[in-house]
C-alpha cells in the first residue's frame with residue numbers, strides 16, 4: 637500500500653512539474669527577425685546562435701514584457717516585408733527612414749549611428765568629392781546602399797553581408813565600403829594592417845538612429861518603448877552598451 641502511494645505521489649509530482657513546464661511553453665512568444673552579420677549589434681556566436689547588442693537588448697525587453705523571444709536570422713533585405721507575417725518585429729541596427737516608415741512603425745530610437753567609409757590605408761579617398769566615379773561596396777538595401785546610389789558616377793556593388801564587401805575591398809574589386817560606424821570599426825580592426833575607417837562626417841553623411849521595427853499600428857510599440865525606458869532607468873541598457881559596443885571599440 638505504502639509503495640503504491642509513493643508511486644502515485646511520484647506521478648502526481650511529475651504531472652505538476654509537467655504543467656509548470658507547460659505554462660512556460662504557453663508564455664507569449666515574440667518572433668524577432670535579425671541579420672546576424674553586423675557586429676557588434678548582431679553576429680553568429682560561438683554556439684552558432686545569434687548574439688550581440690541587439691540580441692541581448694531584445695531578450696532584456698522580452699523579460700520586461702514577460703515574453704519569450706525567438707530570434708530568426710534572415711537577409712537584411714527581407715526584414716521589413718516579413719514584419720507582420722513571418723516575424724513580429726525586427727532588431728537589426730535598423731535605421732529609421734522615410735521609406736521603411738511607410739510599411740512599419742519604429743520604437744523610440746535606441747542608438748545613434750552614422751555611415752563610415754572603409755578604405756585601403758593608401759587610398760586617395762578623403763572627402764565627399766573623392767567618392768565620385770568610384771566603385772563602392774555596400775550591404776544590400778541598407779542606408780549605406782542608399783547613400784552610395786546618390787553619388788555621382790559611382791558604380792555600386794551590393795552584397796548580402798558587409799564583410800563580403802570588405803573582402804572585395806581588400807581584393808581590389810571595390811575602392812571603398814560604406815557601412816555603419818560600429819561594424820566598420822569591427823571589420824577594420826580585423827584587417828588593421830590594410831584598412832582604415834573614415835568618419836562619415838568628413839563626407840557630410842547625416843546621423844542615423846536605430847530602432848526596433850514593428851507592424852504598423854501595433855500596440856507593441858508602446859509596450860516596447862516602456863520596456864526600453866525601464867531598461868535605461870535600471871541601468872541594464874548602459875551595461876549592455878558597455879559589454880557589447882564599447883568592448884568592441
Ligand code: ARG
Pocket residue numbers: 670671672673674678712728729730731732775777778779780816
Ligand atoms: N543601419 C543600416 C540600415 O538600416 C544598416 C543595418 C544593417 N543591419 C544588419 N543587421 N545587417 O540600413
